[in-house]
Amino acid sequence: MKIAIVQDGLMCRAGGEQVALCFHKAFPLAPIYTQCYQPNLTFSEFADCDIRPSWLQKFARTDNQMKALFFPLGIWAMQSQDLREYDVVLMSSTHCAKYVKVRDDALVINYCHTPFRLAWDPQSYAQYNDSSGLKRKLFNFVVKILRQVDFEYAQRPDYFLANTEETAERARVNYGAVHPVVIYPPVNxxxxxxxxxxxxxxxxxxxxxxxxxxxxxxxxxxxxxxxxxxxxxxxxxxxxxxxxxxxxxxxxxxxxxxxxxxxxxxxxxxxxxxxxxxxxxxxxxxxxxxxxxxxxxxxxxxxxxxxxxxxxxxxxxxxxxxxxxxxxxxxxxxxxxxxxxxxxxxxxxAYDEDIFINKIRSFVNEKFAQHVER
The missing domain is CATH 3.40.50.2000 (Glycogen Phosphorylase B;)
Structure with missing residues (x-):
């Protein structure tokens, strides 16, 4: 089983990055593909991992810069990440981890932290709420495109994992995900x-x-x-x-x-x-x-x-x-x-990361064995 891990970005110390780090601990030989990586901005343990950032790395040195360049450069950057050599692709995703290239016969598992917030809940952003007139029309145009792209790529995973029952329901409503499995994220x-x-x-x-x-x-x-x-x-x-x-x-x-x-x-x-x-x-x-x-x-x-x-x-x-x-x-x-x-x-x-790591490893191994049999 040749496996790769994908994380939206490695530019801060937050929950998605913690999950990606646990994916690494579950599968320590798997490279981690990501939009951008700055070692000083995220967890120090990533320094020991095989990190493969996209070409956007050349332009985004901070988390805010990465977000500012997301539309359209960030989308294109992750779409250019070619993972077709891998049998299994394990994603930790809110948005762009889903956009990488994968083989048609690969097993793709998406751990969803939430459906892309800007695409599906733009009202949660002050920049959107404070906009009006032409700026609001431009915002709505961008949101429409983001929603289309995000929905399209959300159809590729074979399995959706979710961090809570609420996220599982959002994945069902927004992505049409069938029977998402809830595995609570870890605390170290x-x-x-x-x-x-x-x-x-x-x-x-x-x-x-x-x-x-x-x-x-x-x-x-x-x-x-x-x-x-x-x-x-x-x-x-x-x-x-x-x-x-x-x-x-x-x-x-x-x-x-x-x-x-x-x-x-x-x-x-x-x-x-x-x-x-x-x-x-x-x-x-x-x-x-x-x-x-x-x-x-x-x-x-x-x-x-x-x-x-x-x-x-x-x-x-x-x-x-x-x-x-x-x-x-x-x-x-x-x-x-x-x-x-x-x-x-x-x-x-009861939420310790060792428990989470074992659940993720078991899920991936079980689903891959079933995938090979089919």
Whole structure:
């Protein structure tokens, strides 16, 4: 079985990159094809992998540049990646990993993090919502083309895997995927530890519109509590400009520094509707509870507070607004000492990457054996 791995891009440290790294651990001899790769921007473990970026690598040195060049250069770059020598192509994809060339008789497995957000949910981007007139017409034209391309290439995989039941349903609706199989993404529990609690709350996220970090900043501006925000993104300058002195912004942390930040926070704040969301589980791996918007992946991965906080991992709020988040933080203060860090840590270990790697390896091997028989 000659196998290749494909990842949209290796330009940041996020969930898709973590999944691709686990694919490598499951199949360590498989090369990883990708749009662009910058070692200093993503997980250091990729330095030991056989990474094969597209020609777009010559022009995109940052994640934002790669995104800006996506239409049409990024599409063409991934379409030029020729993987027809491989029997199995295993994709970690939100968008362009699906666009590579594959043999007609190859086994193609697409692990879907979510259908391409710009094509299928453009309203989740501030740039789209802020556009009007001719700019909005141009945006709609681009979205129409992206949707056509994305749908076309989504018909090639033989199997769809999905990170949550919600993503599986989106793949069925948007792509016509038949019976997507849900395998929850991993958290690398051994990278985190339970430590002493300090006086700050924590956000770890890309600073993008749909992540709603602006909501957290406004809430903590009013609360006056210490907040640390770890991450960067296109909305960074805008968000930082509104933050008061009680809010600290960090980025480019090492794995050890990030583990320390998680271990010492009071709670992790998760305001977005995320398809899955690995960061809440990372907080859990550090024994810390999560204050989360009641939507998306956290409904599958977190145990909400009911009568006994000692048997819970998260406190949910129902409306994605400042007032509800403030109310949730104040409710959390009342029950904060009742959460059990060891229980929370043990919960995260059920999603450990070793479990994920074994499930992926078993799925690929089983489907390839069936594929050969046919």
């Amino acid at each position: 529990s051994k990278n985190f530890y339970v430590g002493p609690r300090k006086e700050y709350f924590l956000v770890v996220s890309r600073l993008e519109y749909y992540k709603r970090i602006d909501l957290v900043v406004e809430a903590f501006n009013q609360l006056g509590y210490q907040l640390i925000v770890v991450g960067k993104g296109v909305q960074a300058d805008e968000i930082k400009a509104t933050a008061k002195a009680n809010i600290t912004f960090l980025s480019g942390l090492s794995a050890d520094e990030l583990a320390d930040i998680y271990a010492n926070c009071r709670a992790f704040i998760f305001p977005q509707h995320e398809d899955y969301g690995i960061t809440p589980l990372e907080a859990n791996a550090a024994g810390r509870p999560v204050i989360a918007y009641r939507a998306g992946g956290v409904l599958s991965t977190q145990i909400p507070v009911t009568d006994n906080p000692a048997k819970a991992t998260a406190l949910f709020f129902d409306n994605q607004n400042v007032n509800d988040l403030i109310s949730a933080v104040r409710k959390f203060e009342v029950i904060e000492d009742s959460f059990d860090p060891i229980f929370i840590r043990n919960h995260a270990e």
